[in-house]
Amino acid sequence: MSRLFIIPTGNSDSIAANAPISSIIALPHPSTAVPTRYLVTRSPLAIHELTIIDHPAPHSTLISPPTRSDSDDTSTTTATSSPASETSPAEQDTGAVMSSAKLHIATPVTPFLFLLRVLLQHEPQYRTWDDISDCLQLEAPACRHILSLLESGLDKVTDTVEPAAGLRCYRLSREKLFRTLSSRIARMANNLPEILAQTHVTNKLAPVRFDERTPDEMYDRARRQVAIAILAGYLPASLAKEFVSKFESEKRMLDEFASGLEKARAQEMMRQMMAAGAAGNGSKRRFEDEDGDETSKNKKKNANASNGVRKLKKADTSGMSKLTTFFAKK
Amino acid sequence: MLEGKLEQASLFKKVVEAVRELVQDCNFDCTENGLALQAMDTSHVSLVSLLLTADGFSEYRCDRNLALGINLVSLTKILRCGNNEDILTLEAGDAADSLVVRFENTQQDRMSEYALKLMDIDQEHLGIPETEYAASITMPSTEFQRICRDMQSISESITIDCTKGGVKFTCEGDIGSGSVTLKPNSAADKPELCTKIDLSEPVSLTLSTKYLLNFCKATGLSQQVTLKLADENPILVEYPLSAGHLRFYLAPKLDE
Numbered sequence: 001m002s003r004l005f006i007i008p009t010g011n012s013d014s015i016a017a018n019a020p021i022s023s024i025i026a027l028p029h030p031s032t033a034v035p036t037r038y039l040v041t042r043s044p045l046a047i048h049e050l051t052i053i054d055h056p057a058p059h060s061t062l063i064s065p066p067t068r069s070d071s072d073d074t075s076t077t078t079a080t081s082s083p084a085s086e087t088s089p090a091e092q093d094t095g096a097v098m099s100s101a102k103l104h105i106a107t108p109v110t111p112f113l114f115l116l117r118v119l120l121q122h123e124p125q126y127r128t129w130d131d132i133s134d135c136l137q138l139e140a141p142a143c144r145h146i147l148s149l150l151e152s153g154l155d156k157v158t159d160t161v162e163p164a165a166g167l168r169c170y171r172l173s174r175e176k177l178f179r180t181l182s183s184r185i186a187r188m189a190n191n192l193p194e195i196l197a198q199t200h201v202t203n204k205l206a207p208v209r210f211d212e213r214t215p216d217e218m219y220d221r222a223r224r225q226v227a228i229a230i231l232a233g234y235l236p237a238s239l240a241k242e243f244v245s246k247f248e249s250e251k252r253m254l255d256e257f258a259s260g261l262e263k264a265r266a267q268e269m270m271r272q273m274m275a276a277g278a279a280g281n282g283s284k285r286r287f288e289d290e291d292g293d294e295t296s297k298n299k300k301k302n303a304n305a306s307n308g309v310r311k312l313k314k315a316d317t318s319g320m321s322k323l324t325t326f327f328a329k330k
Numbered sequence: 331m332l333e334g335k336l337e338q339a340s341l342f343k344k345v346v347e348a349v350r351e352l353v354q355d356c357n358f359d360c361t362e363n364g365l366a367l368q369a370m371d372t373s374h375v376s377l378v379s380l381l382l383t384a385d386g387f388s389e390y391r392c393d394r395n396l397a398l399g400i401n402l403v404s405l406t407k408i409l410r411c412g413n414n415e416d417i418l419t420l421e422a423g424d425a426a427d428s429l430v431v432r433f434e435n436t437q438q439d440r441m442s443e444y445a446l447k448l449m450d451i452d453q454e455h456l457g458i459p460e461t462e463y464a465a466s467i468t469m470p471s472t473e474f475q476r477i478c479r480d481m482q483s484i485s486e487s488i489t490i491d492c493t494k495g496g497v498k499f500t501c502e503g504d505i506g507s508g509s510v511t512l513k514p515n516s517a518a519d520k521p522e523l524c525t526k527i528d529l530s531e532p533v534s535l536t537l538s539t540k541y542l543l544n545f546c547k548a549t550g551l552s553q554q555v556t557l558k559l560a561d562e563n564p565i566l567v568e569y570p571l572s573a574g575h576l577r578f579y580l581a582p583k584l585d586e
Contacts, residue, residue: 304403308351308544312371315540316486319583322374326564326581327456 002098007106025142030113030234039106045149048106059101065094112153113234119172126161126169156180181231188227200226208264221254332360332396332422335389340414348548350402352378357453360396368455376541377579386573398429399451408444463558464533465492468526471555475546477510482539484508487583489536494529522553533559536583545578
């Protein structure tokens with residue numbers, strides 16, 4: 001069955017050569033260790049996370065035959081998951097129809113993230129790359145396809161020593177790791193996808209009234225917090241906790257500001273509701289009716305009792321004797 | 331056959347509105363002496379007793395004793411159809427299934443008539459013995475209402491201590507406590523503002539705030555209210571009417 005992948009530009013050369021350019025391998029997820037499928041492209045060698053976008057209703061996909069202008073624009077193209085492709089070059093020329101509308105969106109993942117779990121296991125010790133790669137392959141045999149890529153990421157997150165000439169040993173450096181990650185926060189924060197910015201920044205910090213303005217620094221902080229949360233999602237739990245805690249004070253300031261806004265918003269809403277209630281009996285009655293729907297049964301039962309009678313039912317009568325103990329029945 | 335005419339509908343309206351805060355359905359007992367009502371709340375810890383004597387009506391006639399079973403919320407609905415100044419007439423036949431309520435405006439050019447369906451209510455009457463009360467406090471009804479209102483947000487119960495020097499209302503709740511002390515005073519020109527205490531011995535009762543506050547719905551009926559207390563006995567809260575009375579009894583809270 002054919003699958004449609006959307007992969008970043010820069011992988012175009014190999015496609016032109018029509019060679020099997022990619023493979024899908026299973027690697028433990030950097031955060032949860034759950035085996036997860038990743039797309040590995042050969043040229044350049046890179047790991048891609050896959051996000052599947054599906055349509056809730058049955059849909060098919062039409063892949064039109066490449067025109068001259070299409071062949072120049074190779075940012076979107078098909079790739080097959082195995083060398084034994086079902087779609088021959090000839091078919092590709094005439095276009096194809098796929099029975100599924102699933103889109104596999106491939107986005108590059110920083111390779112060093114896949115090293116963290118193994119490095120964390122032997123954190124205080126310096127170990128050779130051979131040792132580390134053995135551990136990696138033990139955990140996920142598929143790692144052998146990307147060893148060179150993983151090795152290249154070592155420098156960003158480890159301290160190194162050279163006990164003997166030509167022998168380098170590595171161990172996890174939290175300081176280096178966090179420095180590397182922190183350097184990405186600002187870049188991510190300024191390029192948040194619209195939908196994330198909308199829900200976590202714009203909506204959260206929208207001023208209560210039109211004449212008020214949320215300070216720009218609060219918007220910056222909110223964006224940074226989103227970026228931090230995303231990054232933390234790719235770290236093993238203990239590291240994620242430590243990483244997030246580094247930005248604790250910033251988060252607290254933001255939370256205080258946001259909860260203040262939340263309160264003000266609730267008050268404003270209450271004020272408006274009261275104003276609406278005072279303005280016209282009609283709307284007030286409507287509120288009461290809505291309220292009544294839930295307890296309509298109860299209300300019917302009590303329809304013939306006054307407020308006072310209903311309130312007295314809730315009164316605490318402990319320690320009070322019935323009047324019949326004082327006054328005899330006639 | 332009952333026929334009673336009141337020169338002002340407001341009196342009857344206020345009475346019914348005060349009683350309905352405590353009781354849902356009750357019998358109006360009509361005799362040749364007047365109109366009476368006695369009923370307990372659902373918990374049976376308080377009792378309301380109303381008497382409108384025949385003198386209070388500009389015209390009154392009741393040939394045979396009648397018990398008119400009435401839902402007070404429904405009666406209020408009907409009474410609201412008339413103005414306070416209207417002349418009000420109540421009318422019921424001997425085996426009637428409804429009470430006729432008639433309003434007539436002061437210019438006597440508008441008459442309205444409503445009928446309220448009656449219900450059968452099986453109600454027991456309590457014999458209230460003559461009690462020797464240790465203390466009797468007469469005070470402005472608005473003052474009593476204010477004390478109950480102020481204290482309701484602090485505590486479920488109010489303690490009334492009466493000594494020769496004065497009467498002290500205290501409450502104690504989770505947030506704190508409070509007290510109001512009133513000393514006897516007599517303003518000759520304004521008798522309605524007097525506070526009078528008749529005391530044979532000091533007495534103290536603890537009472538439910540919610541119930542007392544409920545009794546205060548009768549404040550509009552009388553400028554003065556009388557509280558009568560005897561140790562370990564129900565308090566009597568009485569609102570005097572020009573011809574009759576509205577009395578409330580409430581069992582005290584005793585330490586178990």
